[in-house]
Amino acid sequence: MRDKAKNKQTNSQLLDDVLRSVERKKDIVKQIKDKAILDYEDNFNDKKSTDDYVVDTEGIRDNDVSFNKVKNDFDKQLKKIKTSTIIINNLLSQLERKNLINYLVYIQTPLKIIWINLVSGFFKGVGFILGVSIFCILFLLFMRTFFDFSTLKYYLVNIIRIIKIVF
Numbered sequence: 001m002r003d004k005a006k007n008k009q010t011n012s013q014l015l016d017d018v019l020r021s022v023e024r025k026k027d028i029v030k031q032i033k034d035k036a037i038l039d040y041e042d043n044f045n046d047k048k049s050t051d052d053y054v055v056d057t058e059g060i061r062d063n064d065v066s067f068n069k070v071k072n073d074f075d076k077q078l079k080k081i082k083t084s085t086i087i088i089n090n091l092l093s094q095l096e097r098k099n100l101i102n103y104l105v106y107i108q109t110p111l112k113i114i115w116i117n118l119v120s121g122f123f124k125g126v127g128f129i130l131g132v133s134i135f136c137i138l139f140l141l142f143m144r145t146f147f148d149f150s151t152l153k154y155y156l157v158n159i160i161r162i163i164k165i166v167f
């Protein structure tokens with residue numbers, strides 16, 4: 001019971017860590033966006049006269065073109081971050097469905113792995129011995145109807161005598 005509570009606690013801790021990292025990424029994106037807007041406004045406000053702007057043939061200022069380039073790059077990065085958060089959320093839901101978080105917690109405790117393998121190996125051995133014993137008993141009971149064990153006893157006694165003589 002304690003292990004289940006501990007696993008739930010560690011599962012929730014892992015989920016909280018992942019969610020915190022996603023929130024950190026969102027905060028970083030917001031800070032980058034705010035900084036880009038402030039940098040643009042600063043660059044735009046630093047120009048004192050309209051003579052400072054170079055106008056190309058289509059009437060677009062170079063400053064606007066560079067800002068659009070930065071904005072497009074930023075939008076691409078923001079889109080990548082959004083898709084990565086969607087992927088992370090999908091992975092988290094799959095981890096919850098497949099109980100992989102419990103497996104990760106299990107892997108992180110080597111003594112628990114050793115103990116569980118030792119106990120399961122012991123019970124597998126006991127089960128094998130019981131199964132073979134029951135099978136042999138049933139086999140001998142079944143063969144008793146078709147075979148006389150007194151002749152078998154005679155042959156076994158002779159084999160044991162021969163072995164004692166040889167050794």
